[in-house]
Amino acid sequence: MMKKYALDKLVICNNCHTVHQKIPLHQGGKALCSRCDAVIYRQDDTIIEKTLAITLTAFISLLIAFQSTILTININGLEQSLTLTSLFVVILENEQYLIAVMLVFLIVIFPLMILLSLLTILTLMKLKKSGYLVKRLLILLAYILPWSMVDIFFISILVAMVKLFDYAKIELGIAFGAFILTLILDIFITKNISFYELWNQHDTIYGETHVKEK
Numbered sequence: 001m002m003k004k005y006a007l008d009k010l011v012i013c014n015n016c017h018t019v020h021q022k023i024p025l026h027q028g029g030k031a032l033c034s035r036c037d038a039v040i041y042r043q044d045d046t047i048i049e050k051t052l053a054i055t056l057t058a059f060i061s062l063l064i065a066f067q068s069t070i071l072t073i074n075i076n077g078l079e080q081s082l083t084l085t086s087l088f089v090v091i092l093e094n095e096q097y098l099i100a101v102m103l104v105f106l107i108v109i110f111p112l113m114i115l116l117s118l119l120t121i122l123t124l125m126k127l128k129k130s131g132y133l134v135k136r137l138l139i140l141l142a143y144i145l146p147w148s149m150v151d152i153f154f155i156s157i158l159v160a161m162v163k164l165f166d167y168a169k170i171e172l173g174i175a176f177g178a179f180i181l182t183l184i185l186d187i188f189i190t191k192n193i194s195f196y197e198l199w200n201q202h203d204t205i206y207g208e209t210h211v212k213e214k
Helices: 047-067 084-093 097-127 131-147 150-164 174-192 195-206
Strands: 010-012 019-021 030-032 039-042 071-075 078-082 169-172
Touching (some): 047 097, 097 131, 097 195
Antiparallel strands (some): 010 019
């Protein structure tokens, strides 16, 4: 077992950045910030299984959202279906190449990378395999997590819908519901698991910096 450093016994509140001393928790227990009462970390022995199931559902839902019709717009008998592919085509036809590249990365590549990385991390943790790969993926996840803009893209669709309601008939497609489900699951994952908990699970499973409870 690696030598335990003093900093490993500290944890920072993500909300107000107050530094706290780690304490052992019982099953289902939560550690709250002494200043703002935000949840810093929790003890849940089933967190890997729960998060893995939710992440897999979010991944499938996101694939459906990318491949299906988001909405259909009918203006005076002229009907147009909006899909992610058709949106890219319109942007390219207008020679907005930079926007197209940004859209591909922020709406497609990064969100898929995040979910695939999380699926791989949780699966390997469940199997207790490839500790080094899990560590590298956790580092990668920390870098790319802020670059997922699916929520911003969905809000943009809602804003466009509001502007079209007065003179167009709008029918929601399968992808619209899939986006909503993906965002709900993403919020659930974000609110119920933190990087501290993922690293703590890594340390516990692979025995690198595991702290024994008293």
